[in-house]
Amino acid sequence: MTLQHYYVRRNFKYKMKFLVKNQNAENTANRSDFANNIAIRIHLC
Structure with missing residues (x-):
């Protein structure tokens, strides 16, 4: 796994949590x- 791949996966997990919390904001x-x-x-896969 490259460093870029790792960063994208972390960023994706963070955005998933963010989306769940702010479903109606800036949809x-x-x-x-x-x-x-x-x-x-x-x-990347």
Whole structure:
């Protein structure tokens, strides 16, 4: 596992928790960040 992969996974876990806490806040922006993280994870795998 590369350092970048590790960072992305940590960032993804943090954003998942953040999304759960703030489901209704800045919904559109959060959704796009979420989609970007999914794409990055798939690319790095």
